[in-house]
Amino acid sequence: MAAKKARASRSKKPAAEPRGLQPTATVDGKPPAPVGALAAQVESDGGAVVGTWRDPLGGQWQLLVVLPIDKVQPTPFQRDLSATHVKRLTERIDQLNRFLDPIIAVRRADGSYWTSNGNHRLHAMRALAVPSITCLLVPDETIAYQILALNTEKAHNLREKAMEVIRMARDLATSLGGTEQDHALMFEDPELLTLGICYEQNGRFAGGVYRPVLRRLESFLALPMAKALAERERRAAQLQQLDETVAAAVARLKAQGLESPYLKNFVVARCNPLRFAKDDATPEFDATLARMIAAAAKFDAKKIGAEDVAAAGGGPAEE
Numbered sequence: 001m002a003a004k005k006a007r008a009s010r011s012k013k014p015a016a017e018p019r020g021l022q023p024t025a026t027v028d029g030k031p032p033a034p035v036g037a038l039a040a041q042v043e044s045d046g047g048a049v050v051g052t053w054r055d056p057l058g059g060q061w062q063l064l065v066v067l068p069i070d071k072v073q074p075t076p077f078q079r080d081l082s083a084t085h086v087k088r089l090t091e092r093i094d095q096l097n098r099f100l101d102p103i104i105a106v107r108r109a110d111g112s113y114w115t116s117n118g119n120h121r122l123h124a125m126r127a128l129a130v131p132s133i134t135c136l137l138v139p140d141e142t143i144a145y146q147i148l149a150l151n152t153e154k155a156h157n158l159r160e161k162a163m164e165v166i167r168m169a170r171d172l173a174t175s176l177g178g179t180e181q182d183h184a185l186m187f188e189d190p191e192l193l194t195l196g197i198c199y200e201q202n203g204r205f206a207g208g209v210y211r212p213v214l215r216r217l218e219s220f221l222a223l224p225m226a227k228a229l230a231e232r233e234r235r236a237a238q239l240q241q242l243d244e245t246v247a248a249a250v251a252r253l254k255a256q257g258l259e260s261p262y263l264k265n266f267v268v269a270r271c272n273p274l275r276f277a278k279d280d281a282t283p284e285f286d287a288t289l290a291r292m293i294a295a296a297a298k299f300d301a302k303k304i305g306a307e308d309v310a311a312a313g314g315g316p317a318e319e
Contacts, residue, residue: 019057026054035061038107038139045071045111050134063137064102069126071112072105072133074119075144077167079160081123089124099125105135106144113137114144145172145186158207159199161188166196166232173225180221180228190218193228197236198243209268210239213292216274217285238289245296246271252301253309260309271295 031039031052039049042065050064093099103118113135115122125133145168165187172183180193187193191214195207221228249271250263260266269275271292274283 021054021056021059023056026056028054031061035063035139038137039063041107041111042067042137045107047071061139063139065105065135065137066132067105067113067135067137069122069131069133072103072115072122072135073112074122075114075116075168075171077164077171078116078119079164081119085120086123086127089120090127093121093124094128099130099134102134102136104143105137106139106141107137108141116144116146142176145176145183158195158211159203159205162192162196162207163199164196165192166200169193169196169225169229169232173229177225179224183225184220187220189215190220191215193232194218194235194239197232198239201236201240205240205243206264209264210243213268213272213274213288214239216277217283217288235285235289238286238293242289242293242296245293249296249299249301252299253304256301256304258301258304258306258309262309266304266309267296267299268292271299 035052039052042049042063045067047065047067050066052061052063054061099121101121103115103121105113105115105118107113115135118135122133168186169180169183172178172186176183180187180190184190191211194214195205195211198205198207221231223231246264246267249267253263253267273288273291273295277283
């Protein structure tokens with residue numbers, strides 16, 4: 001009888017090191033003076049402090065409060081409301097007759113409050129004519145800029161994410177300042193800043209088509225925010241010029257009788273000089289865009305057949 005093969009032992013991942021606080025430790029001790037001052041401000045603003053505690057993960061102090069709903073506004077740089085999502089939320093909250101998902105908020109110097117991840121819930125409560133809203137109040141105003149990490153109500157598409165990032169960048173340029181690199185965690189990916197400007201000027205811009213190229217070209221800039229924004233405007237103008245040239249090439253393909261939702265992807269892929277470049281190479285933005293614009297302008301639709309487009313595949317241009 002053949003000997004049974006020894007079963008390969010699978011190495012187990014080491015258990016995660018314990019971290020954070022035990023339940024009773026989250027309410028031990030007296031809140032620091034700034035947290036106490038914030039609680040007093042909430043009450044002077046017409047709100048009520050339900051409690052203070054330390055976050056069990058990082059140990060930072062925060063407050064659970066009920067605020068006058070008129071004092072709470074969404075951060076000005078987040079995505080536009082979805083009327084369908086607000087309607088659905090309003091109906092569900094009304095049916096439940098409870099508000100069980102507090103929004104995250106920070107207090108502004110003028111006594112108003114910003115929420116970075118509760119805009120749809122805020123509008124649903126307003127639609128129900130509720131005068132108050134429950135908030136998890138964080139004594140750190142920079143949390144308002146962590147919107148991409150905190151907003152989990154509805155998954156962002158690329159357009160929404162890019163437009164939030166560029167709106168956030170403009171606000172930071174006049175508030176916190178610093179360099180673009182300083183705010184990298186808030187922005188997530190550098191190409192979102194350039195794409196955000198493109199989407200502002202053309203809501204149907206096909207950012208997903210160009211994002212793979214931009215990922216190779218873009219990095220966070222070591223420039224003050226105002227100068228970084230000017231550079232992003234310049235790069236966005238180049239990208240829009242490329243898109244116009246690609247659109248003209250797509251029109252030539254259609255004139256040849258080719259129809260496919262992947263035509264723009266196809267043209268961009270053919271014009272991309274980074275296709276055969278090593279991943280560890282560091283291409284230069286201006287030179288790469290200039291080469292792509294020139295290639296798209298010379299794109300010969302007569303040499304392309306339906307089988308070429310079909311073989312290329314890819315995702316559609318619009319998201």
